[in-house]
Amino acid sequence: MKEFKNKVALITGAGNGFGFEIAKECAERQMKLVLADIDENDLEAAVSFLKEKGAEVTGVHCDVTLDAEVQKMVDIALDTYGSIDFLVNNAGVAISGPVWKLPLQDWDWIIGANLMSQVYAMRRVIPIMLKQKTECHILNVASVAGLITSNGMPAYHTTKHASVALTESTSYDLQAIGANIRLSVFCPGFVQTDLHNYERHRPERFMDKSDPYYSSPDYYSGQKKAEFVIRTGMPIDSIGMSVLNGIEEDQFYILTHPIYSTLIGRRVKDMLEGRGPDLSVLRG
Numbered sequence: 571m572k573e574f575k576n577k578v579a580l581i582t583g584a585g586n587g588f589g590f591e592i593a594k595e596c597a598e599r600q601m602k603l604v605l606a607d608i609d610e611n612d613l614e615a616a617v618s619f620l621k622e623k624g625a626e627v628t629g630v631h632c633d634v635t636l637d638a639e640v641q642k643m644v645d646i647a648l649d650t651y652g653s654i655d656f657l658v659n660n661a662g663v664a665i666s667g668p669v670w671k672l673p674l675q676d677w678d679w680i681i682g683a684n685l686m687s688q689v690y691a692m693r694r695v696i697p698i699m700l701k702q703k704t705e706c707h708i709l710n711v712a713s714v715a716g717l718i719t720s721n722g723m724p725a726y727h728t729t730k731h732a733s734v735a736l737t738e739s740t741s742y743d744l745q746a747i748g749a750n751i752r753l754s755v756f757c758p759g760f761v762q763t764d765l766h767n768y769e770r771h772r773p774e775r776f777m778d779k780s781d782p783y784y785s786s787p788d789y790y791s792g793q794k795k796a797e798f799v800i801r802t803g804m805p806i807d808s809i810g811m812s813v814l815n816g817i818e819e820d821q822f823y824i825l826t827h828p829i830y831s832t833l834i835g836r837r838v839k840d841m842l843e844g845r846g847p848d849l850s851v852l853r854g
């Protein structure tokens with residue numbers, strides 16, 4: 571996408587972190603904005619901030635784990651501005667815990683938030699974009715965790731690898747029909763956001779804490795580890811600019827942390843040569 575002015579951006583998880591940074595950069599480029607988030611207070615603050623800066627912006631309270639709420643979000647965007655040119659599927663959570671301990675409700679939650687949210691939005695928005703015939707772009711926020719794997723977060727890796735695969739395969743399908751819709755997948759490493767505070771975004775229907783896992787050392791150590799890696803990550807200030815520059819340059823994979831290139835390359839080489847994951851490589 572080369573022209574941004576007056577185009578409509580619909581951004582999920584826009585109340586905080588990456589979503590808010592991307593929204594600020596879209597506002598700089600004079601786009602009209604629809605911001606969606608499950609957190610009403612953060613959403614309200616983000617909308618007010620951007621309105622004060624002179625942006626044309628609408629906030630929608632939305633839990634992206636629910637198809638009906640995503641449908642409502644898309645309807646509001648379309649009713650308000652008449653088109654959707656840039657969809658940013660950013661909302662997500664980062665739950666840790668080994669597969670033999672993590673309660674199934676947490677799997678349902680993270681798959682809903684990180685993967686199905688992107689499916690719901692793309693199912694709704696792509697037909698709208700195809701009808702519009704304008705130059706459109708969809709950005710799925712995955713992670714470098716979608717390009718490599720590590721210990722401690724199998725559910726997070728699973729959803730992020732799926733997000734990368736969803737974006738890649740949809741790109742083929744859109745090319746096959748000659749659509750004017752470009753795709754990108756954002757794959758950053760750790761960045762200082764509120765991602766480790768994911769518990770405050772737990773939807774009502776995943777609130778049952780009767781499983782002993784929620785009072786176990788595994789649960790607390792997973793949260794502590796997440797907090798450490800996020801707090802010591804890259805500062806967030808350049809994220810909006812990196813993403814929008816990537817979109818402008820039609821980059822498919824948008825990466826921010828060159829330090830991971832070795833691990834990405836190593837994984838591909840291991841796959842081609844039949845070697846499995848080796849914890850000592852990660853620890854080294």
Ligand SMILES: NC(=O)c1ccc[n+]([C@@H]2O[C@H](COP(=O)([O-])OP(=O)(O)OC[C@H]3O[C@@H](n4cnc5c(N)ncnc54)[C@H](O)[C@@H]3O)[C@@H](O)[C@H]2O)c1
Nearest residue numbers: 583586587588608633634661662713760761763764765771
């Ligand atoms: N921060 C990092 O180091 C990092 C690295 C790679 C990828 N990511 C990805 O970036 C995306 C944004 O994360 P962030 O780091 O900005 O974290 P964040 O917690 O600061 O922002 C996430 C936003 O998503 C919203 N959200 C969560 N669940 C939702 C739901 N069910 N419905 C609607 N909104 C919901 C939250 O309210 C919040 O505003 C996530 O997909 C995350 O996996 C983050």
